[in-house]
Amino acid sequence: MDVDSALRQIEAAGSLEALQSLKVQYLGKNGLLTQQMKTLGSLTPEERRERGRQLNEAKGRLEAALEAREAVLREKALQEQLEKEALDVSLPGYAFPTGGLHLTSQILQELLDIFRRMGHSVVEGPEVESEFFNFDGVNMPEWHPARDMQDTFWLEKPENFTIRGPFAENVNDLGGALLRTHTSPMQVRYMIQHNPPFKIVVPGRVFRYEQTDASHEAMFFQLEGLVVGPDITMADLKGAITELARGLFGPEAKVRFQPTFFPFVEPGAQFAMWWAEREKWLELGGSGMVHPNVFKAVDDYRQKMGLPRAYEGMRGWAFGFGIERLALLRYGIPDIRYFYQQNRLSFLRQFRN
Ligand code: PHE
Numbered sequence: 001m002d003v004d005s006a007l008r009q010i011e012a013a014g015s016l017e018a019l020q021s022l023k024v025q026y027l028g029k030n031g032l033l034t035q036q037m038k039t040l041g042s043l044t045p046e047e048r049r050e051r052g053r054q055l056n057e058a059k060g061r062l063e064a065a066l067e068a069r070e071a072v073l074r075e076k077a078l079q080e081q082l083e084k085e086a087l088d089v090s091l092p093g094y095a096f097p098t099g100g101l102h103l104t105s106q107i108l109q110e111l112l113d114i115f116r117r118m119g120h121s122v123v124e125g126p127e128v129e130s131e132f133f134n135f136d137g138v139n140m141p142e143w144h145p146a147r148d149m150q151d152t153f154w155l156e157k158p159e160n161f162t163i164r165g166p167f168a169e170n171v172n173d174l175g176g177a178l179l180r181t182h183t184s185p186m187q188v189r190y191m192i193q194h195n196p197p198f199k200i201v202v203p204g205r206v207f208r209y210e211q212t213d214a215s216h217e218a219m220f221f222q223l224e225g226l227v228v229g230p231d232i233t234m235a236d237l238k239g240a241i242t243e244l245a246r247g248l249f250g251p252e253a254k255v256r257f258q259p260t261f262f263p264f265v266e267p268g269a270q271f272a273m274w275w276a277e278r279e280k281w282l283e284l285g286g287s288g289m290v291h292p293n294v295f296k297a298v299d300d301y302r303q304k305m306g307l308p309r310a311y312e313g314m315r316g317w318a319f320g321f322g323i324e325r326l327a328l329l330r331y332g333i334p335d336i337r338y339f340y341q342q343n344r345l346s347f348l349r350q351f352r353n
Contacts, residue, residue: 001032003058010065016073023066033059100352104221104339107327108203111223114247118240120199120225125186127205128155131175133185137301138264139293146263150181151209153218179207182320183224184264187290190226191298195310197229203323214335221323228290228316234267237287237317245273248326252276257287265318266291275330282329285321 006026013019026033037055040048101109112122140146155177186202202224212218227236238255245253254274262268265288272281295311303309324336331351338347 001026001036001058003061006032006062007065010062010069013069013073016070016077019066019069019073026062027059027066033062100348102348103327103351104323106351106353107323108221108223110248111244111323112201112203114244115201115225117247118199118243120201120227123186123190123200123202124204125180125183125189125202127180127207129178129180129185131178133174133188134178134180134182136175137188137294137297138184139291139297140263144263146261152181153179153207153209155179180204181208182206183222184318184320186224187226187264187294187318188298188301191228191295191311192301192305192307196314196316197227197232199227201225212337214337215325215328217324217336217340219340220325220336222320223323225287225319226290226316227318228311228314230314232315232317234289234317237289237319240317241271241273241287241319248330249273249275249277256281260286262286262288264291264294265289271319282326284326284329285319287317287319290316290318 006022010019010022013022023031025031028034033055040052040055043051116122134152135141135144135147157177183202183204183206186204190198190200190202204222204224205219206222207219208216210216210218225240227240238257241255241257242253245255252274253276256272256274257269258272260268260270265286268286268288270283270286272283274280275282295314295316299309299311324339327333327339328336333347338344341347
């Protein structure tokens with residue numbers, strides 16, 4: 001065995017694997033040096049001492065060389081790994097695609113914040129409604145021509161139709177099932193379950209069975225407001241709508257009321273907001289003083305349930321308007337159908353918050 005040649009091989013080993021196989025080749029169980037060690041037994045004592053010393057010295061040199069080379073190779077491997085895994089933190093990152101709130105949600109949040117500041121609670125009602133809450137309870141009995149104002153999606157009433165109303169098990173007939181045409185049924189539901197005074201707003205989806213066009217959708221959102229107490233007046237309504245207008249359009253905003261008809265209010269008024277920046281009036285929605293027949297329907301229902309009548313002598317104001325309509329006017333959006341058209345991300349992304 002040529003020790004010098006072995007040392008050169010070790011010195012030249014290019015990888016830890018190559019080094020390992022050299023170690024096996026010389027010092028392994030059947031390695032060259034090991035084999036020579038095994039021949040010592042056949043020598044005379046003097047020869048053995050001399051040969052043994054040589055072999056031990058060779059073994060020591062090989063081991064030292066292997067160890068030294070291993071340290072070098074390990075260091076090299078580490079350097080390579082560090083280089084490969086190095087992270088240049090100054091490189092630009094990959095953009096992570098994120099979602100955002102739908103424009104309707106953003107506006108609703110803005111509106112609800114304004115009303116929360118005025119002390120209103122936010123409550124929600126079912127989208128599948130009973131005829132009683134959607135119509136009769138808000139002073140639109142079956143024979144009333146005003147029912148034609150809101151074309152209705154009637155539902156086939158399932159055997160076990162459960163979404164019927166507060167304490168409904170005690171009420172014999174709440175009429176047919178439908179998709180609510182406005183958020184006003186929640187006025188009736190809320191008053192049945194709560195005593196005055198109170199202030200609420202009701203956001204939610206409503207449905208109208210009608211031809212869609214640039215300003216009409218079969219599904220849209222409304223915000224309903226209702227305030228009831230012993231001495232609520234129309235001035236309070238005007239104050240609240242003015243506060244809303246200022247919240248939306250700044251301190252310069254003004255409001256305008258024009259008499260109009262809704263069965264559930266008397267007097268009734270449509271309202272518009274003055275957008276000072278653009279110098280234009282935005283016709284937004286309907287409002288008025290709660291009609292005595294609505295209070296009466298609520299109390300009659302309560303009485304049937306064994307609850308005390310609570311709304312005699314009460315007064316209240318209510319309003320309702322479409323959320324998308326507000327957005328259309330404010331952002332100059334040409335077509336309401338953009339809101340819920342499938343995959344119209346190009347539109348929605350313009351309003352990413
Ligand atoms: N419910 C009415 C509608 O959908 C709006 C409204 C609500 C009007 C409350 C007056 C008072 O058209």
